[in-house]
Amino acid sequence: MILIKNHPLFQTLRELKGTPRATVLTEPLFGIPYNLYAPFLSVYMLALGVTDQWIGTIASLGLVFQIISAIISGAITDKFGRRATLFITDLITWSVPCLIWAFAQNTTYFVIAAMINGFFRIAHTAWTCLLVEDAEERHVVHMWTWIMIFAVCSAFFSPLGGWFVQNFGLIPAMRGLLVFGSIMINIKAAVLYAFSKETDRGMQRMKETRNSSIISLLGDYRSVIKQVFRSKPILGALSLMVITNIFSTVNGSFWGVLFTSKLGFDNSQIAIFVMLKSIITTVGFFVIGPRLTNLLHFRLPMWVGFAGYFASQALLVFMPANSVVLLVISVVLEGAAVSLVSPMTESLLAVAMETKERARISAVVYATWILFTSPFGWIAGQLSAVNRTLPFMMNMGLFVIGAVLVWVINIKPKTAQLETEIN
Template sequence: MQGEIFVKVFFTGMIDKIGRNAAVTCITQPLWAIPFYLYNSYAALYMINQGITEGQVGVVNSVSFIVKAAAAVFAGYIINRLGRKTSIIMFDVFSWVIPYFLWSIATNYWQFIAASLFSGLGIVNTIAWNCILVEDTRPEHRIFVFNFNEIIIIIAGFLTPVSGLLISKFTLVPAIRGVCVFGLICMVTLEIVRFFLLKETGIGREKMLEAKSIKTNVRLFTGFWKTAGFIVRNRLLTVLFVLSIAVNFCFIINNLYYFPYLTSHLKYNQAGVSLFPSLTSVVSLLMLFFIIPRIKDRDKFLLAGFLLYFVGALILIFAPGGLIKVSIIMVLTNVVFWAVSRTITNILLSTRIANAVDDHARADIMSFYNIFSIVCMFPAGIIGGSLYEISPRGPFYFISVVYLIGFAAFFLLLQIGRRKEAADKLGESI
């Protein structure tokens, strides 16, 4: 009884602070995050253990991005036409419920391709999720929403070793099949909860009314390039989007080939490597509780995030193989550096982008951003797979170069901005 009262009070307090939709989205996030972490860390190894080559793993990943690129063209229109709530539920079924079922029974390359095709439709519910999360939330509360959501996801990451325990008992393929069945159950439950608890946003209702007219439908499609022009003219948005794309590009490559690198090249145990995501979660939680809320100069922290990821990549590249003391220390250092970097860049970039985008144009702008982002992401899996087949260190050399360029480019941009600001002040004084 007391537990039920606590839940009601906590949920009511969340609604009062950040709004109903944001509260529902954050609190139900574990239903998505837990199975995602359990499966995603071992996805590449799951395919490789069934005879799929490292290069084919990259192709499977890239197929998803082809579908995402096509779906993203229509995502803004679909979300405005159907509404945020309907879009997120419908496309969650397409991009998560169906893929989890296919992954649970997949035994060959083409079955994974089929799952990847459905998974690519997730771009629509990703945009709808972003709209649901922030549109009825006041700007001053959005940093709390993103921070709280990140904490929920990171806590879910602590359960990654469960996959390792299952693998040590049942071997990799049967264990991950079970994880996929669990994911299927979680996602069906999540959609039922969202159906009853989510409400259409105010902006969403306006857009649904606008989308009923044929003239508006035509305008929604023809406004695609106008949205592109708006983004290009907005220097802040352009820079934030480019940085976000660079981070996500490297994340895809790292996500695909990090565990294969640890197990095949450094000869770590398949079940044992599941402990590294848990360490990442610990570091990220410490960052979210003690560092992120105290950040004042966000630009300097973004620079630090890029530099830390670059250094972490170099440490991983030069780590010796085998479970020797030096190797373990270097890999643990890599995990810590990357965890700090990801936490900084994810929170700061997400918050800055959310605040820089106008609510009335959010669906269209985020739709265009996702289209452009997906086009850029499409070769990530193929590039990562090709580099891995040349040398297991190849993907991480590539990542280190990208982050170094990102650091240098953002540093240069800040210097130009400061000089312009100083020149403007000098002109005003004269």
């Protein structure tokens, strides 16, 4: 009990107050219902007559609307405030699509839902600002770690969704889970709105943009874009996020393919190794992360994490078929790497964007991130068609680039600058 009380993550959780605390603690209210229905959404679409081609088209359509919403999100968040924007857009972009999916009858329903859901990037920008703007910088890494922990632990509820599907049938179970998801998102939005307040920076931006229209604010993006692409810390952190998200895209799409083809395992065994990775990642957040993740010395955890990623992908490429031991080692290395790299990249980006223009800079950053990440699903598909290991060799190359970027970029938190001034 004493170890838990003195653990840095639990200490941060106790010290968090007000809006940052509410933003962190309400996250499971979204993550749990999402992980109940999300793994089955594609097969649910197939069961309702949506073709494979339309599933791909709907996914691409959603990506287009994500880019649009990411671009306009900063202006909307500044104009109407982080708190109000998040509350309204959570209801519109998550609760409403859940209901449309729940009562879907054909492809048209999913097209409409994808278009509405694609605007969730507005909610994401507002949520990010609400999370970090009033938080102490020393808490940022641990706050992001808790967000990752909640996300990973929420995935443990996916088998419960499978139980409902198995016992009630795919379509009836999904309709029920999606209605439940809509209700839970409403509750999450209401609780967060009730227990948070507008950030100081949000109040300032609302005052500054009171007499400006959304169109005029979008017109001012030229200076924001220049600020982003002239900022080496932002570009460095963004590059690291692009690399890790390309990996997530490739791994999420082709790990199962490699697992059942080259490695020779059965489909039914996939869930076992996915669960193992989630467990290792969760343990890593509590055991490895607090000892290494530090914004003042960010290079060591990033290098260790990228080395773990590289080794895990190398094992997948070169291991013989049906080698359970080597596959377990690969999964453990990947899980440990996630616990180091994920919270650090998010934190580095948050610190790099420490400016009064956080909302609009976030909008430009996330739009750029989506644009750079999106082609790699197609690229990985072409590589996989030639050889199933090539997407993972591409990942290895990306992690080498990431390690070099970590050496090159220079992000100094305020605490580091303060120490320099004192010394």
